[in-house]
Amino acid sequence: MAAALTVARARGRDVADVPLAAIAAAAGMSRSTLLRRLGGTRGPLDDAVRRAGVDPGGRPPARERAIAAAASLIAEQGLGATTLDAVAAAADCALPTLHGLFEGRDGLLTAVFDRFGPLPDLEALAADPPDDLCELLREVHRAIISAFAREPRVLPAIFADACGRPGGPGQAMLKAMVPRTTESLRALLSPHIEAGRLQPLPFPMLVQLLLGPIVTHMLLRPTLEAAPGGELPSVDEITDTLASTYLRAVAT
Template identity: 65%
Template sequence: MKELVMAALAAAKERGQDVADVPLTAIAATAGISRSTLLRRIGGSRTALDAAVREAGVDPGGRPPVRERAIEAAALLVAERGLAGVTLDAVADRADCSLPSLHAVFEGRDGLLAAVFERHSALPRLEALAADPPEGLEGTVRALHAAFAAAFEHEPRIVPAVFADLLGRPDGPAARVLAVSLPRTLDILDGLLGPHVRAGRLRPLPTPVLVQLLLGPLLNHVLMRPVLEPALGAGLPSMDETVEIFVDAYLRAVAVPSPAPGGEAGGP
């Protein structure tokens, strides 16, 4: 039975599912046997296999997958305690799963935190923009600001927690989390901003610099906003108004001015 348990865990990890949600045909294929042979060896039903998996210290599931429960639990813990306060023990307790299950699905704490960040970061919105790019430079810049602003404000507030940890501990878990998603993020942003650079609408700055100029003011504002709101009250612009201010400032900073009538430089 041990080799069948290992095959079930391997198939569950490959598919990102609980063992209970993995079809027997997939487990049999991983074990290199036929489905009928698998059924014969486990006594005609998967009950014995699930029991063996549980005896090995892994929750076979049957509820929402361990991956989903763990990501949700870890996200709430990050919002409550910050990255430093999230342990696999705490996540296992909140998600009602075992430590071996978390290690099997995420390969450790960094893998879990990276999955949480990807779920709640701007990446899903950026991928949607890349699939259907906005028209024009201004539309692209506004859509990017809106995507990042939505991610920064999204509850639970994972993105601000990650950046706050990064500022406090440059070599901490936040740096490792960002190292996983940053290459994909930069590739998408290069795909959205690069055509405008090549067309002469944006200054030919390196993509990381263009991104820093875009994100810097917005990130600083989001991190400071919880402090500014009680102090300034109604004097603080709404988030939508703030995004528009930053869109205008970004275009003034990096857009190449259009030629004005008579050949003189005009505005962006």
């Protein structure tokens, strides 16, 4: 194991990408002897490297595995069950590795929200917005809809935790994303406010009027669809309706 780590560091590669012949030479034995001691496969060597707190590599990076594992745990069992120990076991990586990658559980949860929440789509939209205000509003609503529908279903679980546990991790995750969300929406709406197309209401109110209805709809939609007679308009129809309603409320 020490030889494998030494060679990997010297080559700037993951342990899994270092040939067994090079590891055997560094350990002072032949490749066949090393394979015999490992039982014919390099699996025991990778396991020993993991126990030492190092990811041997040869698969998706530990960060990507941890984010994916945490997202699945959040969607299936809720935020309360998404501990670092549970994520480490599901992602098959060492607990010290997670601490080093994310600086604790809060950092991991923030990374998950950043990946599965609406921020990537909103920031991409802010970088290249449509000129038409109504189409812009539709695109904002589509970003929220996509985030709620994205698998695994992280965003509904976060809202459920935030509503059920004031001061819990769900609320902390949402609050942590407020600055970036506000920055993106300000970049999208400010030109229309300055051009006189939107009323100069307090900006938080403009945001609440824009996001509140679509977030509420997406939270309630699964329940309403399952109810008797719960046939709802398509999400595209909802998007058009809410965009038009927003314009009637705040457009000049």
